[in-house]
Amino acid sequence: MTQIRQMTTDYLYKEETDGIIEAFYDVYNALGYGFLERVYQNAFFQELQRRGFLCEVQQKIEVFFKGCLVGDYYADIVVNKHIILELKACASLCREHELQLINYLKSTDIEVGLLLNFGEHPQIRRKLFTNDRKINLRSSV
Structure with missing residues (x-):
């Protein structure tokens, strides 16, 4: 029997x-x-604000290991405190770009991210990393 996934x-x-x-x-x-x-x-920041979104640019994301700060990242734009936007302007998105966004999601309480490429052909990837799957990368143990 074939199942169709909607x-x-x-x-x-x-x-x-x-x-x-x-x-x-x-x-x-x-x-x-x-x-x-x-x-x-x-330009994107201005357009999002014009549309009524609450936006933070270059928000610092800290990564912890066993309670010690081991690194940090900067998210391009965080929208409404619960969506991370990672912007690119390259020929094509690659796996490393997707992993970068996934690591941002892993290191925060934010679960949804969009990877947006302003290259020759526009590209969009939506990533979800739910909080129940996250290891403790955000604070001390």
Whole structure:
């Protein structure tokens, strides 16, 4: 017997991520490709704020091991305190880009992330890493 797996259109922060993706395409269509990542980050930040999103740029993410701080990262944009956006301006997304975003999610209480590439062809990857799967990378044991 063959089982058909239905795609769900109801997922965590769907309305917000849909709005973020719309803003991404607005910025991409206006600027095209070829700029540095910082240019897209600035334009995208402005567009998200214009649409009413609460945004923090270059938010520090600390990583702990057995209670000791062992490193930190900086998320490009955090939206509404619960969605991490990692921006790229490269030819194509690769596995390392996806792992970078997953590590951000592992190291925070945030569960949803979007990887957005402003390359020659726009690319989007949605990542989910639920808190029940996280090891203690956020604070002391």
